[in-house]
Amino acid sequence: MNRIPVLDGHNDTLLNLHLPDRGEGRSFFERSDLGHIDLARAREGGFGGGFFACYSPNPEGDGWNEESALAITANGYEVSGAPPLDPEYAQDFAAGLMKDLYHLEKASDGALRVVRTADELEECLREDVMAAILHFEGAENLGSEPGALKIYHQAGLRSLGIVWSRPNAYAEGVPFKFPSSPDTGPGLTDAGRELVRECNHLGILVDLSHINEKGFWEVAEISRAPLVATHSNAHALCPASRNLTDGQLDAIRDSDGMVGVNFAVGFLREDGGESADTPLETVVRHTDYLVGRVGIDRVGFGSDFDGAKIPEGIKDVAGLPRLLTALRDAGYDDASLHKLAHENWVRVLRATWRG
Numbered sequence: 284m285n286r287i288p289v290l291d292g293h294n295d296t297l298l299n300l301h302l303p304d305r306g307e308g309r310s311f312f313e314r315s316d317l318g319h320i321d322l323a324r325a326r327e328g329g330f331g332g333g334f335f336a337c338y339s340p341n342p343e344g345d346g347w348n349e350e351s352a353l354a355i356t357a358n359g360y361e362v363s364g365a366p367p368l369d370p371e372y373a374q375d376f377a378a379g380l381m382k383d384l385y386h387l388e389k390a391s392d393g394a395l396r397v398v399r400t401a402d403e404l405e406e407c408l409r410e411d412v413m414a415a416i417l418h419f420e421g422a423e424n425l426g427s428e429p430g431a432l433k434i435y436h437q438a439g440l441r442s443l444g445i446v447w448s449r450p451n452a453y454a455e456g457v458p459f460k461f462p463s464s465p466d467t468g469p470g471l472t473d474a475g476r477e478l479v480r481e482c483n484h485l486g487i488l489v490d491l492s493h494i495n496e497k498g499f500w501e502v503a504e505i506s507r508a509p510l511v512a513t514h515s516n517a518h519a520l521c522p523a524s525r526n527l528t529d530g531q532l533d534a535i536r537d538s539d540g541m542v543g544v545n546f547a548v549g550f551l552r553e554d555g556g557e558s559a560d561t562p563l564e565t566v567v568r569h570t571d572y573l574v575g576r577v578g579i580d581r582v583g584f585g586s587d588f589d590g591a592k593i594p595e596g597i598k599d600v601a602g603l604p605r606l607l608t609a610l611r612d613a614g615y616d617d618a619s620l621h622k623l624a625h626e627n628w629v630r631v632l633r634a635t636w637r638g
Protein backbone atom coordinates (compact mmCIF):
# COMPACT_ATOMS: atom_id res chain seq x y z
CA MET A 284 0.00 0.00 0.00
CA ASN A 285 1.35 3.39 -0.97
CA ARG A 286 1.48 5.88 1.83
CA ILE A 287 -1.16 8.58 1.52
CA PRO A 288 0.30 12.01 2.32
CA VAL A 289 -1.43 13.67 5.25
CA LEU A 290 -2.00 17.40 5.18
CA ASP A 291 -2.75 18.51 8.69
CA GLY A 292 -4.85 21.38 10.04
CA HIS A 293 -2.76 22.30 13.09
CA ASN A 294 0.62 21.87 14.72
CA ASP A 295 2.47 23.82 17.39
CA THR A 296 5.89 22.69 16.26
CA LEU A 297 7.27 26.23 15.85
CA LEU A 298 6.55 27.01 19.51
CA ASN A 299 7.88 23.63 20.65
CA LEU A 300 11.17 24.21 18.85
CA HIS A 301 11.34 27.85 19.94
CA LEU A 302 10.94 27.44 23.70
CA PRO A 303 13.77 25.45 25.28
CA ASP A 304 11.55 24.24 28.14
CA ARG A 305 9.14 22.69 25.62
CA GLY A 306 11.34 21.33 22.86
CA GLU A 307 14.35 20.68 25.11
CA GLY A 308 16.69 21.98 22.45
CA ARG A 309 15.78 19.42 19.80
CA SER A 310 16.36 20.22 16.14
CA PHE A 311 13.75 19.92 13.41
CA PHE A 312 16.38 18.24 11.24
CA GLU A 313 17.44 15.53 13.66
CA ARG A 314 15.35 12.55 14.59
CA SER A 315 14.23 12.86 18.20
CA ASP A 316 11.95 11.17 20.67
CA LEU A 317 10.98 14.58 22.02
CA GLY A 318 7.95 16.40 20.70
CA HIS A 319 5.83 15.12 17.81
CA ILE A 320 7.21 16.47 14.53
CA ASP A 321 10.70 16.47 13.02
CA LEU A 322 11.72 15.91 9.43
CA ALA A 323 12.71 12.24 9.86
CA ARG A 324 9.56 11.20 11.67
CA ALA A 325 7.44 13.27 9.28
CA ARG A 326 8.85 11.36 6.31
CA GLU A 327 8.27 8.08 8.05
CA GLY A 328 4.63 8.96 8.72
CA GLY A 329 3.87 10.36 5.27
CA PHE A 330 3.27 13.84 6.69
CA GLY A 331 2.70 16.12 3.71
CA GLY A 332 2.71 19.24 5.88
CA GLY A 333 -0.01 21.51 7.15
CA PHE A 334 -0.85 24.59 9.16
CA PHE A 335 2.15 25.74 11.23
CA ALA A 336 0.76 27.85 14.05
CA CYS A 337 2.37 31.01 15.35
CA TYR A 338 0.96 31.14 18.86
CA SER A 339 1.99 33.63 21.55
CA PRO A 340 1.83 32.22 25.08
CA ASN A 341 0.97 34.41 28.06
CA PRO A 342 4.27 35.87 29.29
CA GLU A 343 5.63 34.73 32.67
CA GLY A 344 5.08 38.24 33.99
CA ASP A 345 1.29 38.21 33.77
CA GLY A 346 1.06 35.34 36.22
CA TRP A 347 -1.21 33.15 34.13
CA ASN A 348 -0.38 29.67 32.89
CA GLU A 349 -2.55 26.73 31.95
CA GLU A 350 -1.30 24.51 34.78
CA SER A 351 -1.87 26.93 37.64
CA ALA A 352 -5.20 28.14 36.19
CA LEU A 353 -6.56 24.58 36.12
CA ALA A 354 -9.19 23.59 38.67
CA ILE A 355 -10.59 20.07 38.92
CA THR A 356 -14.37 20.06 39.33
CA ALA A 357 -16.77 17.28 40.37
CA ASN A 358 -17.13 15.90 36.85
CA GLY A 359 -14.42 17.60 34.85
CA TYR A 360 -12.18 20.64 34.88
CA GLU A 361 -12.15 24.36 34.37
CA VAL A 362 -9.26 26.59 33.35
CA SER A 363 -9.85 30.12 34.53
CA GLY A 364 -9.74 32.61 31.70
CA ALA A 365 -6.42 33.65 30.23
CA PRO A 366 -5.98 37.43 30.30
CA PRO A 367 -5.60 39.25 26.98
CA LEU A 368 -2.08 39.81 25.66
CA ASP A 369 -0.46 43.12 25.03
CA PRO A 370 -0.65 43.32 21.20
CA GLU A 371 2.92 44.63 20.90
CA TYR A 372 4.25 41.66 22.88
CA ALA A 373 2.08 39.22 20.88
CA GLN A 374 3.21 40.71 17.58
CA ASP A 375 6.86 40.46 18.56
CA PHE A 376 6.55 36.89 19.76
CA ALA A 377 4.62 35.73 16.68
CA ALA A 378 7.09 37.49 14.39
CA GLY A 379 9.84 35.44 16.05
CA LEU A 380 8.03 32.20 15.22
CA MET A 381 7.38 33.36 11.69
CA LYS A 382 11.07 34.06 11.30
CA ASP A 383 11.80 30.59 12.66
CA LEU A 384 9.59 29.07 9.96
CA TYR A 385 11.38 30.92 7.17
CA HIS A 386 14.71 29.87 8.68
CA LEU A 387 13.54 26.25 8.64
CA GLU A 388 12.53 26.62 5.00
CA LYS A 389 15.93 27.98 4.10
CA ALA A 390 17.87 25.42 6.11
CA SER A 391 15.76 22.53 4.78
CA ASP A 392 17.38 22.60 1.36
CA GLY A 393 14.07 22.18 -0.41
CA ALA A 394 12.55 19.66 2.01
CA LEU A 395 10.10 22.21 3.46
CA ARG A 396 8.35 24.96 1.55
CA VAL A 397 6.08 27.74 2.83
CA VAL A 398 3.13 27.64 0.42
CA ARG A 399 0.99 30.59 -0.66
CA THR A 400 -1.30 29.04 -3.28
CA ALA A 401 -3.21 25.80 -3.73
CA ASP A 402 -1.06 25.02 -6.79
CA GLU A 403 2.09 25.27 -4.67
CA LEU A 404 0.42 23.08 -2.08
CA GLU A 405 -0.44 20.38 -4.60
CA GLU A 406 3.03 20.54 -6.07
CA CYS A 407 4.50 19.85 -2.62
CA LEU A 408 2.18 16.88 -2.11
CA ARG A 409 3.19 15.47 -5.49
CA GLU A 410 6.91 16.00 -4.99
CA ASP A 411 7.17 14.83 -1.38
CA VAL A 412 8.07 18.29 -0.11
CA MET A 413 6.67 19.27 3.30
CA ALA A 414 4.18 22.11 2.77
CA ALA A 415 3.94 24.73 5.50
CA ILE A 416 0.88 26.98 5.69
CA LEU A 417 1.61 30.04 7.80
CA HIS A 418 -1.11 30.33 10.46
CA PHE A 419 -1.59 32.88 13.26
CA GLU A 420 -3.44 31.53 16.28
CA GLY A 421 -4.96 34.70 17.73
CA ALA A 422 -5.30 38.02 15.87
CA GLU A 423 -3.49 39.91 18.66
CA ASN A 424 -0.43 38.53 16.83
CA LEU A 425 -1.10 41.16 14.14
CA GLY A 426 -0.25 43.93 16.62
CA SER A 427 -2.35 47.06 16.86
CA GLU A 428 -1.62 48.79 13.56
CA PRO A 429 -4.64 48.76 11.28
CA GLY A 430 -3.61 47.55 7.86
CA ALA A 431 -1.10 45.06 9.22
CA LEU A 432 -3.10 42.12 7.86
CA LYS A 433 -2.26 43.09 4.29
CA ILE A 434 1.45 43.17 5.09
CA TYR A 435 1.30 39.78 6.79
CA HIS A 436 -0.56 38.40 3.77
CA GLN A 437 2.28 39.61 1.59
CA ALA A 438 4.67 37.93 4.01
CA GLY A 439 2.88 34.60 3.49
CA LEU A 440 0.10 34.51 6.08
CA ARG A 441 -2.72 32.34 4.72
CA SER A 442 -4.72 31.40 7.82
CA LEU A 443 -5.82 33.35 10.88
CA GLY A 444 -7.54 32.14 14.03
CA ILE A 445 -9.36 35.24 15.26
CA VAL A 446 -8.76 34.13 18.85
CA TRP A 447 -6.98 31.60 20.96
CA SER A 448 -8.79 30.70 24.21
CA ARG A 449 -8.62 34.25 25.55
CA PRO A 450 -10.25 37.58 24.70
CA ASN A 451 -8.64 40.06 22.32
CA ALA A 452 -9.67 43.22 20.49
CA TYR A 453 -11.63 41.17 17.93
CA ALA A 454 -13.54 38.44 19.78
CA GLU A 455 -13.48 36.05 22.74
CA GLY A 456 -12.08 32.56 22.78
CA VAL A 457 -13.60 29.72 24.84
CA PRO A 458 -11.85 29.06 28.16
CA PHE A 459 -11.00 25.34 28.47
CA LYS A 460 -13.83 23.74 30.40
CA PHE A 461 -15.41 20.30 30.65
CA PRO A 462 -18.26 19.70 30.48
CA SER A 463 -19.29 22.99 28.94
CA SER A 464 -21.15 24.49 26.05
CA PRO A 465 -18.98 26.63 23.73
CA ASP A 466 -21.45 29.47 24.43
CA THR A 467 -19.23 31.22 26.95
CA GLY A 468 -19.36 34.94 26.24
CA PRO A 469 -19.96 37.82 23.84
CA GLY A 470 -19.39 37.72 20.09
CA LEU A 471 -17.25 39.77 17.71
CA THR A 472 -16.35 43.39 18.28
CA ASP A 473 -16.64 45.91 15.43
CA ALA A 474 -12.93 45.36 14.77
CA GLY A 475 -13.61 41.61 14.66
CA ARG A 476 -16.33 42.02 12.05
CA GLU A 477 -14.03 44.20 9.97
CA LEU A 478 -11.23 41.63 10.30
CA VAL A 479 -13.43 38.86 8.88
CA ARG A 480 -14.30 41.02 5.86
CA GLU A 481 -10.64 41.89 5.34
CA CYS A 482 -9.65 38.19 5.49
CA ASN A 483 -12.31 37.41 2.89
CA HIS A 484 -11.01 40.23 0.74
CA LEU A 485 -7.37 39.10 0.90
CA GLY A 486 -8.16 35.38 0.71
CA ILE A 487 -6.96 34.46 4.22
CA LEU A 488 -8.67 31.50 5.88
CA VAL A 489 -10.60 32.42 9.04
CA ASP A 490 -10.11 29.62 11.56
CA LEU A 491 -13.01 29.07 13.98
CA SER A 492 -11.30 26.70 16.42
CA HIS A 493 -11.06 28.39 19.87
CA ILE A 494 -13.77 31.02 19.22
CA ASN A 495 -16.87 31.00 21.42
CA GLU A 496 -20.27 30.17 19.99
CA LYS A 497 -21.59 33.72 19.58
CA GLY A 498 -18.43 34.66 17.69
CA PHE A 499 -18.80 31.56 15.53
CA TRP A 500 -22.33 32.50 14.49
CA GLU A 501 -21.36 36.05 13.68
CA VAL A 502 -18.52 34.86 11.47
CA ALA A 503 -20.96 32.45 9.82
CA GLU A 504 -23.21 35.38 9.02
CA ILE A 505 -20.51 37.73 7.73
CA SER A 506 -18.01 35.47 5.96
CA ARG A 507 -18.28 34.67 2.28
CA ALA A 508 -15.72 31.83 2.57
CA PRO A 509 -16.28 28.19 3.59
CA LEU A 510 -16.45 27.91 7.42
CA VAL A 511 -13.44 26.07 8.82
CA ALA A 512 -12.47 24.80 12.27
CA THR A 513 -8.91 23.54 11.79
CA HIS A 514 -8.61 21.51 15.02
CA SER A 515 -11.86 20.74 16.84
CA ASN A 516 -13.97 17.67 17.56
CA ALA A 517 -17.60 16.66 18.06
CA HIS A 518 -19.22 18.10 21.19
CA ALA A 519 -21.81 15.28 21.06
CA LEU A 520 -19.02 12.75 21.83
CA CYS A 521 -16.87 14.90 24.11
CA PRO A 522 -18.64 17.89 25.67
CA ALA A 523 -15.58 20.14 26.02
CA SER A 524 -16.00 23.89 25.42
CA ARG A 525 -13.48 23.59 22.53
CA ASN A 526 -15.60 21.14 20.52
CA LEU A 527 -18.32 21.86 17.96
CA THR A 528 -22.04 21.42 18.56
CA ASP A 529 -24.23 19.71 15.97
CA GLY A 530 -25.62 23.11 15.00
CA GLN A 531 -22.14 24.47 14.34
CA LEU A 532 -21.26 21.38 12.32
CA ASP A 533 -24.40 21.85 10.23
CA ALA A 534 -23.33 25.42 9.45
CA ILE A 535 -19.89 24.15 8.41
CA ARG A 536 -21.57 21.62 6.12
CA ASP A 537 -23.92 24.20 4.61
CA SER A 538 -20.99 26.52 3.80
CA ASP A 539 -19.07 23.62 2.21
CA GLY A 540 -16.34 24.19 4.78
CA MET A 541 -14.54 21.63 6.90
CA VAL A 542 -13.38 20.47 10.29
CA GLY A 543 -9.98 18.99 11.19
CA VAL A 544 -10.14 16.12 13.71
CA ASN A 545 -8.05 17.02 16.77
CA PHE A 546 -5.93 14.26 18.33
CA ALA A 547 -5.76 15.95 21.77
CA VAL A 548 -7.05 13.33 24.21
CA GLY A 549 -8.93 15.97 26.22
CA PHE A 550 -11.08 16.79 23.17
CA LEU A 551 -11.54 13.12 22.20
CA ARG A 552 -12.48 11.29 25.40
CA GLU A 553 -16.07 11.31 26.58
CA ASP A 554 -14.81 11.93 30.13
CA GLY A 555 -12.58 14.82 28.96
CA GLY A 556 -9.60 13.16 30.72
CA GLU A 557 -5.96 13.89 29.96
CA SER A 558 -4.53 10.37 29.67
CA ALA A 559 -2.39 9.26 26.71
CA ASP A 560 -3.81 5.82 27.39
CA THR A 561 -6.69 6.66 25.05
CA PRO A 562 -7.46 4.20 22.27
CA LEU A 563 -6.77 5.19 18.68
CA GLU A 564 -10.39 4.21 18.07
CA THR A 565 -11.58 7.42 19.75
CA VAL A 566 -10.10 9.31 16.79
CA VAL A 567 -11.96 6.96 14.46
CA ARG A 568 -15.16 7.54 16.45
CA HIS A 569 -14.95 11.32 16.11
CA THR A 570 -14.09 10.98 12.43
CA ASP A 571 -17.16 8.75 11.91
CA TYR A 572 -19.39 11.16 13.75
CA LEU A 573 -18.10 14.22 11.89
CA VAL A 574 -18.33 12.47 8.51
CA GLY A 575 -21.90 11.45 9.38
CA ARG A 576 -22.79 15.03 10.20
CA VAL A 577 -20.93 17.11 7.57
CA GLY A 578 -20.06 14.55 4.87
CA ILE A 579 -16.90 12.76 3.72
CA ASP A 580 -15.88 15.83 1.68
CA ARG A 581 -15.69 18.10 4.74
CA VAL A 582 -13.51 16.33 7.28
CA GLY A 583 -9.73 16.21 7.57
CA PHE A 584 -7.14 16.06 10.33
CA GLY A 585 -6.03 18.83 12.70
CA SER A 586 -3.62 16.90 14.90
CA ASP A 587 -2.47 19.51 17.44
CA PHE A 588 0.94 17.76 17.22
CA ASP A 589 3.47 19.43 19.55
CA GLY A 590 0.65 21.26 21.31
CA ALA A 591 -1.27 18.56 23.17
CA LYS A 592 -1.22 15.10 24.68
CA ILE A 593 -2.28 12.60 22.03
CA PRO A 594 -3.20 8.87 22.10
CA GLU A 595 -0.16 6.64 22.54
CA GLY A 596 -1.45 4.57 19.59
CA ILE A 597 -0.45 7.50 17.37
CA LYS A 598 2.43 8.71 19.60
CA ASP A 599 3.86 11.20 17.09
CA VAL A 600 3.78 12.11 13.40
CA ALA A 601 5.40 8.79 12.47
CA GLY A 602 2.23 7.10 13.78
CA LEU A 603 -0.07 8.56 11.11
CA PRO A 604 -0.07 5.32 9.05
CA ARG A 605 -1.50 3.50 12.09
CA LEU A 606 -4.40 5.95 12.13
CA LEU A 607 -5.02 5.48 8.40
CA THR A 608 -4.96 1.72 8.90
CA ALA A 609 -7.50 1.99 11.74
CA LEU A 610 -9.74 4.07 9.49
CA ARG A 611 -9.35 1.56 6.67
CA ASP A 612 -10.27 -1.23 9.07
CA ALA A 613 -13.33 0.80 10.08
CA GLY A 614 -14.52 0.77 6.46
CA TYR A 615 -13.04 3.84 4.78
CA ASP A 616 -12.04 3.00 1.21
CA ASP A 617 -9.08 4.41 -0.65
CA ALA A 618 -10.99 7.34 -2.15
CA SER A 619 -12.35 8.34 1.27
CA LEU A 620 -8.92 8.08 2.90
CA HIS A 621 -7.46 10.38 0.27
CA LYS A 622 -10.18 12.93 0.98
CA LEU A 623 -9.58 12.81 4.73
CA ALA A 624 -5.81 12.82 4.37
CA HIS A 625 -5.42 15.84 2.09
CA GLU A 626 -7.92 16.30 -0.74
CA ASN A 627 -10.51 18.07 1.41
CA TRP A 628 -7.97 20.54 2.75
CA VAL A 629 -6.76 21.28 -0.77
CA ARG A 630 -10.31 21.88 -1.96
CA VAL A 631 -11.22 24.23 0.89
CA LEU A 632 -7.93 26.13 0.69
CA ARG A 633 -8.29 26.56 -3.07
CA ALA A 634 -11.80 27.95 -2.56
CA THR A 635 -10.63 30.24 0.29
CA TRP A 636 -7.39 31.50 -1.19
CA ARG A 637 -8.97 31.73 -4.64
CA GLY A 638 -5.87 30.38 -6.32
Ligand SMILES: [Zn+2]
Nearest residue numbers: 420492493514
Ligand atom coordinates in the same frame (compact mmCIF):
# COMPACT_ATOMS: atom_id res chain seq x y z
ZN1 LIG B 1 -5.20 25.47 19.32
